Amino acid sequence: MRIGELARLTGCEVETIRYYEREGLLDKPQRTLAGYRAYRHEHVAQLNFVRHCRSLGMTLAEIRLLQDYRAHPERTCEVVNRLLDTQIERVREQIAALHLLEQQLRALRERCHEGHAARDCGILQGLEQAAEGSECPCHGRKRATGAEEQARG
Amino acid sequence: MRIGELARLTGCEVETIRYYEREGLLDKPQRTLAGYRAYRHEHVAQLNFVRHCRSLGMTLAEIRLLQDYRAHPERTCEVVNRLLDTQIERVREQIAALHLLEQQLRALRERCHEGHAARDCGILQGLEQAAEGSECPCHGRKRATGAEEQARG
DNA sequence: TGGAAACCCTGTAGCAACTACAGGGTCAAG
DNA sequence: CTTGACCCTGTAGTTGCTACAGGGTTTCCA
Numbered sequence: 001m002r003i004g005e006l007a008r009l010t011g012c013e014v015e016t017i018r019y020y021e022r023e024g025l026l027d028k029p030q031r032t033l034a035g036y037r038a039y040r041h042e043h044v045a046q047l048n049f050v051r052h053c054r055s056l057g058m059t060l061a062e063i064r065l066l067q068d069y070r071a072h073p074e075r076t077c078e079v080v081n082r083l084l085d086t087q088i089e090r091v092r093e094q095i096a097a098l099h100l101l102e103q104q105l106r107a108l109r110e111r112c113h114e115g116h117a118a119r120d121c122g123i124l125q126g127l128e129q130a131a132e133g134s135e136c137p138c139h140g141r142k143r144a145t146g147a148e149e150q151a152r153g
Numbered sequence: 154m155r156i157g158e159l160a161r162l163t164g165c166e167v168e169t170i171r172y173y174e175r176e177g178l179l180d181k182p183q184r185t186l187a188g189y190r191a192y193r194h195e196h197v198a199q200l201n202f203v204r205h206c207r208s209l210g211m212t213l214a215e216i217r218l219l220q221d222y223r224a225h226p227e228r229t230c231e232v233v234n235r236l237l238d239t240q241i242e243r244v245r246e247q248i249a250a251l252h253l254l255e256q257q258l259r260a261l262r263e264r265c266h267e268g269h270a271a272r273d274c275g276i277l278q279g280l281e282q283a284a285e286g287s288e289c290p291c292h293g294r295k296r297a298t299g300a301e302e303q304a305r306g
Numbered sequence: 307t308g309g310a311a312a313c314c315c316t317g318t319a320g321c322a323a324c325t326a327c328a329g330g331g332t333c334a335a336g
Numbered sequence: 337c338t339t340g341a342c343c344c345t346g347t348a349g350t351t352g353c354t355a356c357a358g359g360g361t362t363t364c365c366a
Contacts (some may be wrong), residue, residue: 004313014314023352029172034361035312036161045281046163052283056261057254060352064345066280073272077265080270080276084262091255101210102244109237123233127219128198130205167343168325176323189334189343223333251365 006039010047017047023060025050025067057087159192163200170200176213178203178220210240 007014017130020026026047029037035148049070069080111122118124160167173179182190206216213280214235222233240284264275 002314005222007253015206018315019353025357031312031362034314035316036361048283052280056258056353068273069274070281073270075271076269077271077274077277079158080271080274081265084258086274087268088255088258088262091258093250095251095255098244098248098251102241102248105209105237105241106246109234109241112234116229117226118222118230118233121222121230123235123237124219124230127202127205127267128223134194142348155343166325171344172324187343188345189332205321286312 001039003037003039005041009044010051011052020050023064025060025063025146058083061089076119093099121149154191154192156190159200162197163204165200173200173203178213178216210244211236215240235271273291 001011003014003017005075006012008019010017018028022030026043029039029043049067050063053066054060057067065083069075069077098133108123108126111126156167157172159165160170163170167262170179174181179196182196185191202220203216206219207213211219218236219233221254222228222230261276261279264279
């Protein structure tokens with residue numbers, strides 16, 4: 001099958017498939033005489049593996065590592081377990097940071113309800129006070145929440 | 154004050170300050186004879202404002218927009234309110250996606266407890282089954298959860 | 307048979323929000 | 337007078353894609 005069909009089968013964009021190949025996440029397929037990539041069934045499974053891992057929030061480097069373990073089944077899977085633990089911890093931290101963030105945003109939103117002049121807007125005032133006062137620890141020194149790291153990629 | 158002190162006062166890296174200036178988020182300061190940036194108290198407040206907004210997950214474009222409203226207090230703050238609403242909605246969606254993700258990761262982690270050979274690792278098996286089976290909707294077609302979008306920038 | 311649409315190729319540049327140099331100049335202390 | 341800490345500009349890297357530009361190929365329909 002050609003790249004377009006692989007894309008349709010996996011729900012992955014053509015450009016992304018070529019990107020994964022460049023990054024060594026997808027084996028290089030054979031080529032037709034015209035230079036087209038010719039994929040086989042294994043490629044579908046391999047690409048699905050990558051997409052599944054990505055949907056679990058893993059980085060491409062981590063996925064490469066997992067593929068390494070698929071290729072060497074005699075090694076212990078210690079590292080795989082660590083990877084999952086790290087991943088779960090990461091997600092937990094993100095959730096906690098986002099909960100905090102939501103509270104802050106809601107508190108800020110509470111300060112303005114109807115459309116009026118920006119000079120009287122409680123939200124803008126709130127943002128300015130937070131910036132000027134030193135009693136706002138949310139963005140100072142070494143980041144406290146880490147909220148800014150994931151709150152938008 | 155010079156850029157290093159501003160960095161210390163705001164907990165923001167020197168390179169980031171210069172980056173914000175280039176991006177138009179921080180007013181260009183005067184220069185000393187040697188060409189060094191000379192900041193004043195207003196710059197501290199301005200930079201804190203930016204950092205605070207960033208810690209609330211806003212993009213640089215959104216912060217520029219807010220600064221625009223600070224500069225034009227006669228406008229209505231309708232847009233500011235919309236921005237906050239969007240932001241809150243964004244955070245809520247991210248939290249939901251991450252909860253789902255955590256469940257999936259925990260289920261996967263359950264499949265392997267002690268270090269043994271990778272060939273017998275329930276986690277790797279789980280990942281492969283998910284990739285091969287068509288009954289796994291988490292990464293197929295048009296993305297269902299959107300988890301991959303924020304689960305690591 | 308011809309021509310248009312749909313597909314494929316490589317290579318490069320863009321996105322966001324920084325971060326990290328390289329290769330210089332300046333300044334204060336000892 | 338030299339060492340080290342600081343500052344400058346400019347450019348390239350990061351992550352995981354996405355979007356061209358500027359070509360070639362294949363397929364379908366008339």
